[in-house]
Amino acid sequence: MRVALAGNSRRPAARTAERIPWFDTMVLPSAGVLAIVVGYPVVYTLVLSAEDYNLIGTTPPRFVGGDNFAKLVHDPTFWQALGNTLVYTFGSVAIAALLGLALALLTERASGRAGRIVRALLLTPWAVPFVVVAFLFRYMYLQNGGAINALLLAAGVIDTPISWLNVASLALPAVMVTNVWAMTPFFFLLLAAALAGIPNEVIESARVDRARGWSLVVGIKLPFLRNALLVGCLLMIIANFNDFAKIWAMTQGGPGYATTTLVVYVYRQAFESFAIGYASAIGVVWLALLLVFAFAYLRALRVR
Amino acid sequence: MAAITLRDIEKRYDDTLVLRDCNLDIADREFVVLVGPSGSGKTTLLRIIAGLERTSGGEILFDGARVNDVDVGDRDIAMVFQNYGLYPHMSVYDNMAFGLRRRKLAPADIDDRVRRTARMLAIESLLARRPRQLSGGQRQRVALGRAIVRDPAVFLLDEPLSNLDAHLRVQMRAEILKVHRAVTATAVYVTHDQVEALTMGDRIVVMNAGRIHQVGTPAELYDAPVDRFVASFIGTPAMGFIDCERRANGDRAELATSSARITLGEVQAQALSCANAGNVTVGIRPECLSVASERDAAAADVAVRGTVQVVEMLGAEHYVHVATEGGSLTARVPRHQRLRVDETVTFVASSRDVHLFDRETGRALR
Amino acid sequence: MMDAAADRRGGTRRTARVVQYVAIALALVWSLAPVYWMLATSFKTELEAARLAPTPWPLRPTLDNYRGLFGGSLPFLAFFVNTVVTCLATAIVAVIIATPAAYALSRARFRLRAATGYAMLVFRMLPLVVLLAPLYLLLLNARLLDTHTGLVVGFATFGLPFAVWMLKSFVDAVPIEVEEAARVDGYRRWQILFRVVVPLILPGLLTTGTFVFMEAWNNLIYPLTFVTTLEKQTLPAALVLTFTGQFKTDWGGMMAAATLTTLPLMIAFFAVQRSMVRGLTSGAVAGA
Numbered sequence: 024m025r026v027a028l029a030g031n032s033r034r035p036a037a038r039t040a041e042r043i044p045w046f047d048t049m050v051l052p053s054a055g056v057l058a059i060v061v062g063y064p065v066v067y068t069l070v071l072s073a074e075d076y077n078l079i080g081t082t083p084p085r086f087v088g089g090d091n092f093a094k095l096v097h098d099p100t101f102w103q104a105l106g107n108t109l110v111y112t113f114g115s116v117a118i119a120a121l122l123g124l125a126l127a128l129l130t131e132r133a134s135g136r137a138g139r140i141v142r143a144l145l146l147t148p149w150a151v152p153f154v155v156v157a158f159l160f161r162y163m164y165l166q167n168g169g170a171i172n173a174l175l176l177a178a179g180v181i182d183t184p185i186s187w188l189n190v191a192s193l194a195l196p197a198v199m200v201t202n203v204w205a206m207t208p209f210f211f212l213l214l215a216a217a218l219a220g221i222p223n224e225v226i227e228s229a230r231v232d233r234a235r236g237w238s239l240v241v242g243i244k245l246p247f248l249r250n251a252l253l254v255g256c257l258l259m260i261i262a263n264f265n266d267f268a269k270i271w272a273m274t275q276g277g278p279g280y281a282t283t284t285l286v287v288y289v290y291r292q293a294f295e296s297f298a299i300g301y302a303s304a305i306g307v308v309w310l311a312l313l314l315v316f317a318f319a320y321l322r323a324l325r326v327r
Numbered sequence: 328m329a330a331i332t333l334r335d336i337e338k339r340y341d342d343t344l345v346l347r348d349c350n351l352d353i354a355d356r357e358f359v360v361l362v363g364p365s366g367s368g369k370t371t372l373l374r375i376i377a378g379l380e381r382t383s384g385g386e387i388l389f390d391g392a393r394v395n396d397v398d399v400g401d402r403d404i405a406m407v408f409q410n411y412g413l414y415p416h417m418s419v420y421d422n423m424a425f426g427l428r429r430r431k432l433a434p435a436d437i438d439d440r441v442r443r444t445a446r447m448l449a450i451e452s453l454l455a456r457r458p459r460q461l462s463g464g465q466r467q468r469v470a471l472g473r474a475i476v477r478d479p480a481v482f483l484l485d486e487p488l489s490n491l492d493a494h495l496r497v498q499m500r501a502e503i504l505k506v507h508r509a510v511t512a513t514a515v516y517v518t519h520d521q522v523e524a525l526t527m528g529d530r531i532v533v534m535n536a537g538r539i540h541q542v543g544t545p546a547e548l549y550d551a552p553v554d555r556f557v558a559s560f561i562g563t564p565a566m567g568f569i570d571c572e573r574r575a576n577g578d579r580a581e582l583a584t585s586s587a588r589i590t591l592g593e594v595q596a597q598a599l600s601c602a603n604a605g606n607v608t609v610g611i612r613p614e615c616l617s618v619a620s621e622r623d624a625a626a627a628d629v630a631v632r633g634t635v636q637v638v639e640m641l642g643a644e645h646y647v648h649v650a651t652e653g654g655s656l657t658a659r660v661p662r663h664q665r666l667r668v669d670e671t672v673t674f675v676a677s678s679r680d681v682h683l684f685d686r687e688t689g690r691a692l693r
Numbered sequence: 694m695m696d697a698a699a700d701r702r703g704g705t706r707r708t709a710r711v712v713q714y715v716a717i718a719l720a721l722v723w724s725l726a727p728v729y730w731m732l733a734t735s736f737k738t739e740l741e742a743a744r745l746a747p748t749p750w751p752l753r754p755t756l757d758n759y760r761g762l763f764g765g766s767l768p769f770l771a772f773f774v775n776t777v778v779t780c781l782a783t784a785i786v787a788v789i790i791a792t793p794a795a796y797a798l799s800r801a802r803f804r805l806r807a808a809t810g811y812a813m814l815v816f817r818m819l820p821l822v823v824l825l826a827p828l829y830l831l832l833l834n835a836r837l838l839d840t841h842t843g844l845v846v847g848f849a850t851f852g853l854p855f856a857v858w859m860l861k862s863f864v865d866a867v868p869i870e871v872e873e874a875a876r877v878d879g880y881r882r883w884q885i886l887f888r889v890v891v892p893l894i895l896p897g898l899l900t901t902g903t904f905v906f907m908e909a910w911n912n913l914i915y916p917l918t919f920v921t922t923l924e925k926q927t928l929p930a931a932l933v934l935t936f937t938g939q940f941k942t943d944w945g946g947m948m949a950a951a952t953l954t955t956l957p958l959m960i961a962f963f964a965v966q967r968s969m970v971r972g973l974t975s976g977a978v979a980g981a
Contacts, residue, residue, distance in 0.1 A: 047803040049882070053794035053857055054809065060828065060850050061816050067827035129716050141717060143966065145724050150962035153911050154929035155951040158936070159731050162944050170730055173747050204727065265820040268913035272933050286822045286914075294918060299826045306823035317818045379873055400879035412870030416892040426878030473874070 071303035078297035091304035104288040112263040115202040123210020149208035157272030160201040191281040217251035257320040329389045329480040330355045337384035346537045358514045360528035367534040373517045404481040405474035413458040420454040423476045444476040482512035555689035566610045567656030584652040587631040592678045598692045606686035615680035616658035627675035734948040742945035758949035776927040780909040783848040784902040787856040795860030817854040839921045847915040852905040863897030903965045928954045
């Protein structure tokens with residue numbers, strides 16, 4: 024029981040006000056380093072986004088205000104990259120989350136050594152570096168000699184080998200499959216842990232109420248997994264927004280701009296066209312977009 | 328060695344006042360117990376004495392010197408925590424030596440002290456072990472040893488026995504008192520268990536809702552509680568209370584309900600007349616009540632009729648919970664007197680055993 | 694009747710079991726087939742790896758691809774060493790710097806505590822590519838471009854905030870009473886950190902370090918941008934850069950290189966697999 028503050032009858036003179044410092048010295052090393060390597064670049068990006076700055080150009084950086092942003096609005100490639108980013112991110116995350124959920128439910132009762140081994144094996148894709156994943160799938164997607172074409176031909180699904188990564192309409196889905204393969208273990212592990220965390224009494228009392236099979240999953244387990252799923256999705260959405268390695272190593276954004284996401288576009292603008300100012304403007308827009316998710320994420324955390 | 332003085336201690340978290348107007352004098356080498364229900368502020372007060380919490384107001388004095396701004400490590404105190412707080416990564420020996428090393432004692436001196444303390448607590452054979460290899464009781468001893476090996480001026484214990492089973496708890500109570508006698512420290516001991524408080528304390532501080540209600544020896548608290556809270560908190564089973572009306576019966580002061588009649592002694596009657604309270608609550612301890620026939624009841628100072636609600640069997644005796652007009656009472660009844668639930672019984676008591684409280688303020692009328 | 698019903702139920706249960714096992718088997722194939730393919734190809738000859746009709750396993754297993762990596766024209770060993778050195782350095786530096794911050798965020802009272810915690814969390818979400826251009830210019834001016842130190846600085850942008858959050862979750866788990874006991878024993882904050890807290894969260898330091906190591910190992914964009922000399926390059930970037938050259942058609946050699954790139958990460962992964970969830974959602978459980 025706590026005592027509510029009783030009016031103004033206290034004697035303020037007798038009180039030694041507790042001084043809470045603004046900052047703590049122990050945070051300084053981390054804060055200092057991050058201020059330099061993250062804080063400063065973020066601010067610098069904002070500045071650069073308002074400049075016409077070409078890294079190899081002969082003219083010095085020039086302030087152009089909102090010109091870069093105006094250019095952005097009329098840049099069809101930017102819009103395509105934005106669309107690709109959204110499709111790539113939400114598509115892969117949704118599929119990976121569903122697959123991870125299915126795997127978690129499938130292996131829920133697998134106990135003992137066999138269960139542990141199965142679970143560990145299902146996690147293997149996670150331990151493969153992104154760049155390796157990319158090259159591996161690139162190899163498997165090959166039109167001539169690719170394992171995937173060979174399999175599909177043998178199964179009679181297709182008649183002629185397909186050049187997956189070179190057809191504009193197929194390249195993005197192909198990259199997404201790769202991404203799903205690499206990401207599913209994350210959801211699997213997260214949801215398996217959450218499933219294991221459901222109190223036994225809840226499951227048992229549901230059983231007593233004659234819930235079984237599907238109704239047990241939908242009615243009882245899914246609500247318990249909601250938070251884990253939410254946090255996992257938000258984390259992966261953010262991670263996928265920023266994904267560079269897989270796309271770059273597989274297609275470099277091609278064919279055309281078919282797999283160009285915002286990261287790839289920024290990278291190309293900055294380090295192939297050397298248009299630092301314009302690249303920064305794209306970065307700023309995208310930063311704003313990401314912050315929306317970051318806040319959604321923080322809100323979700325606070326609700327928990 | 329230290330006398331501790333608390334003056335107007337106040338503690339708030341944000342806008343919540345968790346301690347107020349705490350005044351207390353603890354004599355050198357005294358064993359004082361802070362007791363109260365959870366949330367009463369007893370642990371916070373102990374932590375303030377330790378220096379682990381700062382006060383929001385008031386002063387703490389050790390031997391007359393203000394220590395508000397003295398850091399916990401410099402107050403010459405030792406503390407036993409509820410969950411022991413042993414260093415999990417150190418052996419028992421190092422746990423005990425850790426504080427001494429900080430004080431830059433000679434290794435031989437440290438070794439001597441650790442071994443002597445270990446011998447006193449019969450934990451010599453455990454010195455090489457890690458805390459996780461110890462049983463609850465052994466951990467408790469190590470925590471005690473770690474505290475006293477430093478020979479502190481003040482020895483603070485925060486519910487040290489709450490994690491032990493009932494049997495071990497009784498044993499450790501005696502152990503702690505023995506240790507306290509062997510060292511020269513002033514001890515402040517926090518517990519929520521009033522039995523522990525009564526059996527261990529030289530003096531007891533009863534706290535509730537951030538205030539000190541009463542400070543006194545166990546006998547004082549038991550015999551003369553200052554208010555209804557202390558009266559109900561100290562003693563098992565708890566004191567029963569009945570709200571009564573005042574009634575004059577010739578020259579004698581009398582309190583009554585429709586099913587109770589309480590004739591007061593002279594001192595009590597005087598206390599009652601001094602207080603302007605019209606509404607009085609009467610408190611009677613369970614051991615003061617005895618079952619009587621209607622005829623005996625007429626002759627007794629105090630007679631209460633009620634309906635048996637619950638009978639608790641405790642071996643040698645029963646606790647009988649009785650509902651009556653204006654409240655309920657608990658009585659300790661010898662085993663041979665069989666009472667059944669829903670039975671109507673009459674209890675009698677002596678007017679000496681009656682405690683009077685103002686119904687509004689809860690203060691004892693004396 | 695009853696028996697028939699029970700039988701039927703037993704039957705459905707058995708069917709469900711079979712479906713479940715088949716599904717798990719499919720999932721295992723899906724998860725492992727690409728990895729198998731990588732390994733199998735790495736033992737095939739260049740010719741076999743490029744066959745139009747792929748062979749399911751190496752017909753004539755050979756170590757030539759691995760030999761070629763170390764004996765070939767590319768400094769593969771240097772790539773490997775570069776990656777290990779920079780990733781290890783990042784892990785160690787990040788953990789050392791992050792430990793006091795994590796301790797303070799977990800235990801100390803200061804007004805900007807929540808703000809600092811949130812800032813770390815947001816930093817962690819920042820798209821690296823947004824930092825890329827300014828960071829490039831920063832390293833250029835600091836003369837750290839094309840150095841391993843510069844690369845470690847880059848890796849710190851994501852490694853450090855992550856380490857702070859993850860270590861905080863480990864510090865949170867240390868019983869506060871242990872620290873208070875040390876305070877009563879007369880120790881000061883920094884001493885408590887090093888003599889009590891750090892020994893207690895040693896497994897946490899190792900796990901966190903491993904995570905940072907893995908993330909750095911996975912990173913492609915920083916080495917690609919900040920390292921310009923091929924000999925100083927890390928494995929992921931080197932794979933991307935050289936693929937257009939040496940490995941263009943040499944898939945066997947490519948997969949051998951990929952296998953060796955995977956190996957350290959695989960080891961690190963299974964070392965910390967248990968705390969994987971905690972690591973990836975750190976900051977997600979304990980609010981600032």
